[in-house]
Amino acid sequence: MVDHLEIEQEEKELFEHLRIVADKGQALLRIDKFLMNRVENTSRNRIQNAIDAGSVKVNEKEVKASYKVKPFDRITIVLPDPPRDTEVYPENIPLDIIYEDDDLLIVNKQAGMVVHPGFNNYSGTLVNALTFHIQQLPILPGNTGRPGLVHRIDKDTSGLLVIAKNEWAMTYLAKQFFDHSISRKYLALVWGDLSDAGTISGYIGRNAKDRRIMDIYDDPEKGKWSVTHYTVLERFGYVTLIECQLETGRTHQIRAHMKSIGHPLFNDESYGGHKILKGTQFAKYKQFVENCFALLPRQALHATSLGFKHPKTKEFLHFEVPVPEDFRLGLEKWKAYTTEQTS
Structure with a gap:
């Protein structure tokens, strides 16, 4: 957890003081890489300059960029520029x-x-x-x-x-x-061929080396309990369209769950789905997948339905929306490919 230290007002206008305590499950990781994952609104050069200037300390001692962060290390850092303004400013952005x-x-x-x-x-x-x-x-x-x-x-x-x-x-x-009384369903296109239906569960927590992604653990000390139920809707040979129903709603839950069983979401860069994971070695197939990536340039995940009790009327409301254009085009291309292969 990052805490802003108490400092004098005039100093506060010039510097940002941060304190970070490494998790008990922290894997050995260079201090510069560790801070890149943990400090907002920064760059590698900014971190490197702070280390070179002696502005980064671990357990109250200055360290070099090669220092490996260990569990429970207490890291303090002083950076130029004040913390970001936390006020949310209105912007006239169209909403659907x-x-x-x-x-x-x-x-x-x-x-x-x-x-x-x-x-x-x-x-x-x-x-x-x-x-x-x-x-x-x-x-x-x-x-x-x-x-x-x-x-x-x-x-x-x-x-x-x-x-x-x-x-x-x-x-x-x-x-x-x-x-967990809210009804939430997602459509996802995943790599590989799955059983008709299944349930994925485990304790979901931050990856020890990269805080931006999540892992599934058996140890309750390492994360929060998570459950996803899935049903196969359509098969396209090397990828499968599934419907996921969330029992819990954790950060990156579906993305991390599907990776954990060897079926990452199609074109999910953070979880390895942006590479060709199934299929032939033919150049024509590789070009086809690259074309699909171009049509659907993000993880193939869409929150398609939502149901809950209205806070005032107590009526159960249900909403559903179709997949957007990029997802639709990606599915159509896989359908056409599958039809061509079987004809």
Whole structure:
């Protein structure tokens, strides 16, 4: 966890002071690479300069860039420039609003849009757009910078999100997410051929070497319990279209789960799906897959349906949206390829 230290006001205007404690499961990793994964709004040169200047200390001692971070290491770093402004500024960004009333709205998020401001994404986010659309979104304790949000989907995942427009709606919806009574289904195109249906579970937590991705563990000390149920919808030989129903909603849950069973999402760069994992060695096939990657230039994951009880009326609402154009074109190309191979 990163904490800003207490410092004098005039110094605060010039420097950013950070303290990080390495997790107990931290694998040995160079300090410069470790900090690149953990410090927001920075660059390798900025980290390197701080190390060279003696502004990075581990357990209160200056270190070189080659130092390997170990579990429980206490790292402090002083960087020029103050912390980012945490206020969310309204931006007039078009939204695909599926439903709206006095308590909530349902948005069909496009792929490529970050949900809330954060690591190197402080504008152009869904929250910036929502703050323009709704002047006063609710903020609950622990939700600073994420007004109205009770869940999220990844930047390059498309699909449905519910937004709370007042504190009661936010509390009521959050309770449903906590109780796992929200119905959420995703469509995913994955590498390989799967059984007709299955369930994937395990403790999901940060990868020890790269904090940007998640791993599945057997040890409850290393993560949070996660469960995904999947059903095969259509097979295309080397890839399969599946429907995933979330029992829990953890960061990168479907992406990490599918990788853990050897079937990463098609074109998911973070989890290895951006390479040709199944199929022939023929140049024609390789070109075909590259063309599919170009049509669907992100992980093939879409939040297609969402169901929950309305916070005021208690009526069960259900929403469903089709896959967007890039996903549709990718599926059509695989269908055509499969038909050609079997004809």
